[in-house]
Amino acid sequence: LVASLEQVDETYIMVKPDGVQRGLVGEIISRFEKKGFKLTGLKLFQCPQDLAEEHYKDLKGKSFFPKLIEYIVSGPVVCMAWEGVGVVAAARKLIGATNPLQAEPGTIRGDLAVQTGRNVVHGSDSPENGKREIGRLALLASFTLCDGYFSS
Numbered sequence: 673l674v675a676s677l678e679q680v681d682e683t684y685i686m687v688k689p690d691g692v693q694r695g696l697v698g699e700i701i702s703r704f705e706k707k708g709f710k711l712t713g714l715k716l717f718q719c720p721q722d723l724a725e726e727h728y729k730d731l732k733g734k735s736f737f738p739k740l741i742e743y744i745v746s747g748p749v750v751c752m753a754w755e756g757v758g759v760v761a762a763a764r765k766l767i768g769a770t771n772p773l774q775a776e777p778g779t780i781r782g783d784l785a786v787q788t789g790r791n792v793v794h795g796s797d798s799p800e801n802g803k804r805e806i807g808r809l810a811l812l813a814s815f816t817l818c819d820g821y822f823s824s
């Protein structure tokens with residue numbers, strides 16, 4: 673009964689081009705699997721410019737925006753949907769602070785990165801954005817979900 677009252681959310685996790693190029697995809701997937709979250713979608717693809725700009729549109733006015741878009745489209749990314757109770761906030765904790773030098777050891781960025789502009793992974797910042805980001809991928813990149821294959 674308690675479990676049924678808990679909200680199951682979904683989050684969008686993207687291994688950025690540096691993470692793919694450095695061979696960190698398995699390591700990153702493994703951290704979410706070991707934590708106990710459920711993988712419901714996975715796709716390796718080259719992110720088009722317009723999708724990258726839409727994904728980061730809230731940062732459009734920032735000085736680093738052009739470099740950020742250039743980085744995101746510089747090579748393939750791995751897009752994933754992960755499901756679970758509290759998954760959005762927990763994923764942000766597993767990922768660590770935006771600046772990898774400030775990210776705690778034990779987090780993905782804290783263990784695997786040094787530069788803000790090469791911080792290996794993205795995670796949605798709210799359940800609403802998780803749904804929105806996954807929905808956008810479904811629409812623009814034929815990203816489909818496979819849920820219901822086991823109950824957690």
Ligand code: RTP
Nearest residue numbers: 736740769770788789790791793794795796797
């Ligand atoms: P993300 O959206 O990628 O998960 O990252 P975040 O929430 O931790 O950080 P956010 O402020 O949303 O920034 C998005 C991404 O932009 C790049 N960035 N560069 N040069 C800079 O000062 C700077 N600041 C942010 C990073 O790749 C960051 O993850």
